[in-house]
Amino acid sequence: MTTGGWISMFLSVGFVTILFLYCIIRVLRGPGGTKDHSLGHIEPVDEDETAQR
Amino acid sequence: MIAYFISLLVIGIPICWVEWTLGRHGGQNNYHSTSGILSFILGKPYAKYLGVIGFVVPVCIYMYYVYIEAWCLGYALNSISGNLSGTGVDYQAFFGSFTGAEADGVTLKVGLGKVGIFVLIVYVMNFYFIYRGISKGIETVCKFAMPALIFIALIILARVMTLGTPDPLKPDQNIIAGLGYLWNPGDIASGLRNPQLWLAAAGQIFFSLSVGFGVIITYASYLRSNDDVVLSGLTASAANEFCEVGLGGLITVPAAFMFLGAAGIVGQGTFGLGFNVLPEVFAHMPGGQIFASIFFLLLFLAAITSSLSMLQPGIAFLEEGLNIDRKQSVALLGFVTGIGTLFIWYFSKDLKALDTIDFWVGTVMLFVQATVLVIIFGWGLGIKKGWAIAHEGAEMRIPNIYKFIIKYITPSFLIIIFIMFLMQNVFGWNYSFSEAKFEPTGYVRDLLGDDDVEPSYVARLSVAWIISITIFSLFLVNLAGKNWAKRNQTTP
Numbered sequence: 001m002t003t004g005g006w007i008s009m010f011l012s013v014g015f016v017t018i019l020f021l022y023c024i025i026r027v028l029r030g031p032g033g034t035k036d037h038s039l040g041h042i043e044p045v046d047e048d049e050t051a052q053r
Numbered sequence: 054m055i056a057y058f059i060s061l062l063v064i065g066i067p068i069c070w071v072e073w074t075l076g077r078h079g080g081q082n083n084y085h086s087t088s089g090i091l092s093f094i095l096g097k098p099y100a101k102y103l104g105v106i107g108f109v110v111p112v113c114i115y116m117y118y119v120y121i122e123a124w125c126l127g128y129a130l131n132s133i134s135g136n137l138s139g140t141g142v143d144y145q146a147f148f149g150s151f152t153g154a155e156a157d158g159v160t161l162k163v164g165l166g167k168v169g170i171f172v173l174i175v176y177v178m179n180f181y182f183i184y185r186g187i188s189k190g191i192e193t194v195c196k197f198a199m200p201a202l203i204f205i206a207l208i209i210l211a212r213v214m215t216l217g218t219p220d221p222l223k224p225d226q227n228i229i230a231g232l233g234y235l236w237n238p239g240d241i242a243s244g245l246r247n248p249q250l251w252l253a254a255a256g257q258i259f260f261s262l263s264v265g266f267g268v269i270i271t272y273a274s275y276l277r278s279n280d281d282v283v284l285s286g287l288t289a290s291a292a293n294e295f296c297e298v299g300l301g302g303l304i305t306v307p308a309a310f311m312f313l314g315a316a317g318i319v320g321q322g323t324f325g326l327g328f329n330v331l332p333e334v335f336a337h338m339p340g341g342q343i344f345a346s347i348f349f350l351l352l353f354l355a356a357i358t359s360s361l362s363m364l365q366p367g368i369a370f371l372e373e374g375l376n377i378d379r380k381q382s383v384a385l386l387g388f389v390t391g392i393g394t395l396f397i398w399y400f401s402k403d404l405k406a407l408d409t410i411d412f413w414v415g416t417v418m419l420f421v422q423a424t425v426l427v428i429i430f431g432w433g434l435g436i437k438k439g440w441a442i443a444h445e446g447a448e449m450r451i452p453n454i455y456k457f458i459i460k461y462i463t464p465s466f467l468i469i470i471f472i473m474f475l476m477q478n479v480f481g482w483n484y485s486f487s488e489a490k491f492e493p494t495g496y497v498r499d500l501l502g503d504d505d506v507e508p509s510y511v512a513r514l515s516v517a518w519i520i521s522i523t524i525f526s527l528f529l530v531n532l533a534g535k536n537w538a539k540r541n542q543t544t545p
Contacts, residue, residue, distance in 0.1 A: 001233030009236040012054050013299050020295035023288035030284070030448055 054238075056245060056254035061294065064255055064470075067455060067463045068264040068423055069290050071430040073282040074443040076273025078434075085274040086370035087267045087422075088530050089537060095433050101534045103429070106422040107267030108370050108526050111363040112386070113414040113519060114266070116393030117407045118363060119179060122356040123171035124152055124328065129349035131165060137332045138342040144329045152328075153401030157511075160401055172398055176391070178357065183364045184383045191361045198354040205351045206300040209344060213308045219337060226314055231307030234315060248473060248484060255470045260416075261297050262290060263359075265423030271366040279446035287449070305331065312337045324404075327352070364390075374533025389522070396518060400511045405499075409515035412478075412496050420471040424464060431460040 079090030087107020153160035335345035499512035
């Protein structure tokens with residue numbers, strides 16, 4: 001593996017890993033992380049109302 | 054990788070933001086299908102027809118995707134039972150026999166060595182989960198399958214990275230050389246001048262992010278008005294890139310290089326690498342039977358989350374456009390996709406039906422749909438209004454440069470790439486302006502034939518099937534348009 005290969009790999013894998021972790025942290029720590037994620041606003045949540053989902 | 058990341062920044066992430074924004078905006082006004090959303094946003098009678106691809110693409114792709122999903126489940130169970138780990142197994146022959154690539158109709162049988170029973174299992178599983186709805190069905194599956202997927206991938210990555218030199222007789226085939234095979238840059242300057250490199254990079258970004266499928270726009274339509282589509286769109290893209298570059302890029306090719314060498318990898322496509330090369334890699338690997346089982350189970354988990362997402366746009370369209378409930382829409386969609394899957398399942402020789410539908414729907418129509426969405430966002434809705442809608446409830450700001458990129462660069466880039474794609478993959482251009490030559494590719498010769506090749510009746514039937522589905526969808530869109538108009542008249 002050449003020096004260029006190591007640089008290419010670390011930059012690429014590092015960029016996507018940092019971007020992914022940054023996004024996950026923002027999703028979990030932001031106010032959005034405490035929001036109610038139920039889908040009650042668009043579909044019934046009771047088992048016997050499956051046909052209406 | 055430079056072309057790949059530029060494509061990610063000017064095509065992948067912007068289209069994600071566009072789809073998330075258009076979807077959420079339509080959903081706030083009670084539209085959940087691409088046709089309904091585009092009809093609402095443009096407010097013109099023709100607009101609903103622009104969204105027909107958003108129904109045709111996921112429905113048609115589902116028909117063959119479920120077949121590939123069945124391969125994954127079948128390979129996982131064959132790995133567990135030891136059928137793939139014995140010595141002297143001809144993996145190419147196993148693949149041909151298992152998938153039915155050797156002859157038409159041979160997989161309509163039940164047994165561990167044929168895909169038939171797995172198609173039925175997978176089909177029933179998909180419709181069971183989709184019938185249970187979004188929160189109880191799709192969300193529940195994804196909530197467990199996605200973290201499991203990343204966890205299993207990390208275990209396999211750790212195993213591959215610690216393999217060292219698996220065969221002392223071949224000291225050149227070690228993990229460092231495998232990584233070098235994948236990551237060593239060639240001549241960067243000449244590479245970036247090569248249009249084929251840009252086509253490959255843009256195509257990889259485009260297809261791996263699933264933009265233009267009609268899936269993201271439908272999912273986003275279920276968000277609340279204060280949900281953050283900017284962060285959600287970026288997170289979805291980042292998660293995909295992490296899995297593709299950070300996990301897939303470090304596992305598949307280096308592992309194949311270590312056991313098969315450079316010559317063994319060359320010429321292998323996605324199916325070849327996944328179902329022919331990797332089982333061989335696992336067979337050479339200590340604990341290979343366990344890792345093969347885990348790997349194909351992982352692929353199956355990934356596939357089922359994707360196939361479920363492909364059904365929801367169809368369900369949403371049938372429910373809202375035809376005013377039918379979930380049970381009826383699931384039954385209708387199950388019937389239509391069932392016929393398509395049966396067609397692909399039967400005409401399995403050389404995977405001709407699958408390959409033909411994948412090319413014309415899963416590739417060509419995707420380009421068209423993504424381009425339509427970007428143009429509607431930048432020019433139909435208007436970049437100023439679109440920008441404001443995208444930032445409703447958003448904590449993260451999209452950099453202002455993206456106003457220019459989404460309006461001008463992304464559509465231009467997409468159109469250029471699409472034209473190049475057609476020139477190469479349909480007309481067979483040799484990429485020369487001075488001595489241009491055109492030799493129609495196999496996809497065209499399959500349909501039209503030429504002096505040397507007879508047309509393929511399976512390819513012709515496949516295209517006829519696509520056309521039938523599209524005409525049927527246009528009829529449904531027309532019907533849905535009348536329902537939407539009626540609904541708008543009665544709603545104050």
